[in-house]
Amino acid sequence: MKNIWALLICTVIFPVLVTGCSEIDNKALSDSKNENKVTIKFHSHGNEKSYNWKNTIDAFEKKYPNIDVELVILSEKGDTQEATKKLDLAAASGEQMDVIMFSESASYSQRVSMGMVAPLDEFIKKEGYKVSEEYKVDTEINGKYYALPGKFNPWYVLLNKDHLDAAGLKIPKDWTWDEFMEYAKAMTRDGHYGTYFHGPQNGSWMEYLRLALASEAEKTEFTTDDGNSNLNHSLFKKTLEIRVKMEKADQSAVPYADILTNKLNYREQFFNQAASSIIIGSWMNSELGGTEINPLNFNITVAPFPKNDKADIGGYTPVTTDYMAIAAKSEHKKEAYTFIRWYTTEGQIIQGKNVPSWNKVSDRELTKIIDKILGGTKNPERIDEDSLIHVLTNSKSSKIISPVPNQAEIYKVLNEEYEKLIFGEQNIDRTIEVSQERVQEILNNNK
Template sequence: MKKKLLSVLVISSMALSLAACGGNAKTNNAGATNAPDAGGNKEPAAEKVTLKLSTWQTEAKAKWSTIIAEFEKTHPDIHVEVDLLNEKGDSVASMQKLDLMAAASDPLDIVELPYTNYSQRADIGLLAPMDEYIEKEGYKLTDEYLVDTSVNGKIYALPSSMQRWFVLLNKEMLDEAGLPVPTDWTWADFEEYAKKLTKGEGATKRFGAYLHNWPDYFQLQLMSKPEDNTFLKADGTSNALDPQFKANLQMMKKMMYEDKSATPYEDIISQKLAYRNQYFNGLAAMLPMGDWMVAESGGTEAIPATFVTAFAPIPRLDSESKHYSPVQPTYMGIAAKSKNKEAAYTFVRWYTSEGLEIGGRVFSGWAKSDTNKLVDTIVNGSKDSSKIDVDSLKYTMENSAPGATQVPAKYADEAKNNVIPEAEMYLLGQQDLDVTVANIDKKISEVVQNNSGK
């Protein structure tokens, strides 16, 4: 059955467009050099184990060469080679390639998966359970990591990077408008800030905010909830009828077409706008986005930073006293077809604890990680650390409570993709809001039904 499901997944992947955007782990002694015997003779050294790490994350983003070099210093019997699945770092195209590799005879050892792809790949047998290694090492998953990665009662991966969301703000534009960096604000405040930060007309108009065409932006206010904070509820059913989803769509349309304080949706899709360009080129003053943008706020080779970026928590709901942020981990697991599973676990465990922090690019899902220290590491490792407002960043990280997190259902991507065309029709004035919400709820419910029992 699992082979059949994998074949189906591969066929589906081929049909999709490729234009989407351990510390103390125990290892065996198989690769160690034996001590000399009484006669002074040495046993021949066992062959070094070579592992393939399949990932969509580029060297520039993940700093693999630095991280792997540190790992191999303390694990000389294990060599890790990075298999970059897509040169552009495209996660969708990478997962399509991974599915093809899994169905073929291509070697796989360690696999890194984006947030919504993990449970589906675990369910079809692409990943090997890790429970025996965890039990042997003697720790409890939820004591060591910030999320429970169990799927159908087994652990197929450990959380690596742990993405949070916040709002990036152009500090110079805030100062010009006489606005403080927000520390406690609501979505109504966000709208007001956007209006006050909007300036000019025509092609060079500066919008107060840029709201990209990812599905995440259609659920921004859901993200402000402590639980049931995505298109799917914790029980896997549709969450489209949550009032905050409807309110979020209303807010987007109002900002784009009434207040004219956010980039119009038709411009985003017709001109294929890139959020980095809009923000760093000064065409938008605020950008809700994930924490991978911390390092980039100091500029990149492609887009230098010319102003200071400040940070604020995702606005809170009027009904909440705290600012909540969605927590979206990436996952690292062992390929079921690997011939070196124990060595692969050794690297996965090490990387998802102390190893990831060595790269100094993203935040960690390890419960023992020092967030403030990691902020300093990430900022100091950026191209121009003077362009990052460290105080507001640390405040935001400390005062953004993580929303409830569960492993996304295996049909999460399918459900999410059903939101896009309906939401777009509403934003473009082609469909009533109530009809839009009803259609989305119906389509997501059909996805849930079609996947029930599978």
């Protein structure tokens, strides 16, 4: 009888022990896998609608199963100012940060100077490529790379093709600022202006005060790399001459007073055909075929950002991108770099929302991306897609110049002096003289 009970006990207990051991082994294996798995936190200003994050991150995690990406959207409405404030707050509170996305060069370079981000040179050297050959956008600061560029949004000239045809003008493939002015003058007819400049306004949209400067490969800002004023540059003067000539002499640009008084918007000015052209960033790609708010009732073509002289190398233009950086305090820098490098290359193609900065995107892939972007608009058939692709393919960014402290104060000064010029209170030479004095004083006070 004892032997029977012993046999029964062994029969019951043995499978339990085996199952228990098996469960322990499986748990150990799972724990081992989890130990090798790293979660990186990615702080971004971009929302899901604009960046297709779910599909993009899913694709990355499928390719790199040992890395989980935890997305932190800093502004659900895509407000970059709100995002920057929340980013700084997260950094100050000691929150885990691994990958950081900056929306523009000033925010990026300021956080570099604050020590918020880590250099990527070690990873780049190990992989063996040159950033200048690999990407269209320059991200170098003081001889080091602290970010890789994501999207590529160069500025270009949008033209009303119907107005162009009515004036007997050809689509510009390579042109100068003088030719741009001639085109605008020729299209100023039938109750509309040849062009519309959306800035400067309240110290913002300052690209419109450095038009000729922005056509160059370097020294394109109001200040220099060594923190001095660049307002004595001949191309700053040329920009002022362009603005005054077009508004006062040619009367081909919407008057600055009207912009302020009527709170005009560049989208409405162009889509309502009040202006035949606008110089603007290619974030407009997703709206070119018209939207519910701004339907398209005419044909559109695209021209490159004008250059200064016929002999100049063309294609230089203001460019906006997403600067993908590694947080200086990240404990997972290798994994963060893996994500950044993937995202700024094949990840851009998978995301399918923007033109990539990556130079190795094929013509077929670029066309596919453009087709998808334009296909989301109301009337893509009205867009000259060939000209758009030509411009995007041949555009390039200038050398980045680090912003200076109190840059907003400098912008405000330049805005004030420009208004004195355009309202006839002072001439161009006086505008440059006073601007130079005031800006240099601000710079000196911050040294």
